[in-house]
Amino acid sequence: MSRSLSIRAVLLGGSIAILLLVLGAAAWIAYRGAQHEADEVFDARLATSARVLATLMAAHAQGGPAAPGVVAFPPPLDHPYETKIAFQVLDAQGRLLLRSASAPDQPYAPLEPGFSTRDSWRVFTLQSGEHWVQAAESDEVRDELCAKLALAAVTPLVAGIPLVLVLIAVLMRYGLAPLAELARRIERREPASLAPVALARSTAEIDPVLRALNGLLGRVQSAIARERRFTADAAHELRTPLAALKVHAQNAARAHSEAERHASLERMMAGLERSVRLVEQMLALSRASAARAAAFAPVSLNQVVEDALDDVLPRLKERRIKVSVASDPDDAELMVHGDRDKLTCLARNLLDNAARYAPAGSAVRVGLGAAPGAATLSVCDQGPGIAPELRERVFESYYRIPGSPGDGSGLGLAIVREIAVQHGGAVEIEDGDGARGTRVRVTLPAAASRAARDT
């Protein structure tokens, strides 16, 4: 398993990178801004110096042409930038008339009025009457100034980086605390505890996770509760058949005569058959209520009824019950979308009930019908019927109408309903034909409407 990326590391690393990028940009912008301002100020000073010089030269020229020479400036005043300003005065032909000590013999730049840059000197050239005046200044000066200005602007920001990082870390810790708490709570949880997780403080980001988690816990809990109830019910419901088996087995073992032993063994066999059937029905219900494993496929209800009839045939024959199947519309193949095995189990339980509780020699009518968007399967018998007030209770697991004959498990209709509901259908109980007997009607969505159900 690869180690997951830490939110904290990503946020912290990202913040540092962004911070450095922004600071770099800010420093560069500050440097460029300072440079621009410095250029303007220094250029203005250079131009002013040139003009002052030109004016002086003009006044001086009235006293006759000056001999070429070098003007010695007064000693520097120890101002750091002072010595870096130089000038030259040239005649119209470009011959050097005067220059400051720091200036070269040759003109700084071609004799064209305006600013120019030569060999890291900034030069302002001015034509004034007979003279050209060039004032020059080393770029070092302004570069140094710009760097210092930019540094002054950026330094407090850089100094603030650690503080900002600490603040980000603290905020992040605060922001991610609910997540850490969630992890802690889940870690420390008893394995069997499925109670919802609650946090002292949550956030908009954790809330959906928490909701999803608690939803899952709730579903797991109710599934486990259902399983437990099923197991407990099964254990309870098996007690009576097992008690009967045990009694008959012990009676057989202690029998005083062969006839007694035989009678007990016969009853034991009947008890075994009943127990086997009960366990089979329990498994059928358990399977029916299990999550739908296989994908549903188109299933013919006609085929389902036929298969179920084959299974129930021995009991029907034994009790001389006649079954008729009628399709509406005539002989149409009625298709539903579902699990064929489960639907066969549903039909088998309906027919088995009819075979058990309908009077011997009576008739059972199976009806297959199509309604808009739905298919119906109904089984109608001529049995004792189910009182209206019991028509809901009979669907409960293990419920048997008091005094019912035979050894039914009380699970048949529970299985029928479970399977119907899983197929998006429903079951209802009505009076049979002529207000006697029972009609159980199962309604299932027709195959065509499966798209709507699956989405």
Place this chain on the structure above:
Amino acid sequence: MRLLLVEDDELLGAGIEDTLTRARYAVEWVRSGPLALAALEHGGFDAVVLDLGLPGMDGLEVLRRARAGGCLAPVLILSARDAVAQRVAGLDAGADDYLVKPFDVDELLARVRVLQRRARGGATNVLEHGSVRLDPVALSVTHEGRPVALQRREFMLLHKLLAAPGQVLTRAQLEESLYGWDGSVESNALDVHVHNLRRKLYPGVIRTVRGIGYVADPPA
């Protein structure tokens, strides 16, 4: 001895009936709450084996009503309801004992014997009557130490009389405890059994109370 069996499960009821009958009890078997209540109100049972999940009326309700109506017969509840609270509820409703399904038939028989022993205030299962000794576990009878072979109904009759020494039992009571409600009894069957017992044991073991019935007098 005559027992009432209340059990709605056919197969289990048949098994218990077999067990009790083979242990030489006369068994009356009813399968619903209302019938059980009617039987208890009618009375005449030496013990009752009562299931709880009954059609018509729950066994606990049957028991409460019977007790409220003055029924004193010892009752053993036989139920699949095994939680402590359910057992306590059963005992508090008036049961004398509680057995959870599935159970062992030997235990059921032992507990039924306990109920009868307590009912007559005895310390042991064995009934001693002078030189006659009846063992309800081994289903054997001895007279002066010698085993005496008794027919099923002879044993049942002797058991019934020895369990209540000195108490006169009517012919109807005795016939019911031998044959139940629906057994077709020859009018002189009871007299034949008494005659056989006197012959196999000794003449004075059972005294005839003219016009009423019989009594086993406590030995002097």
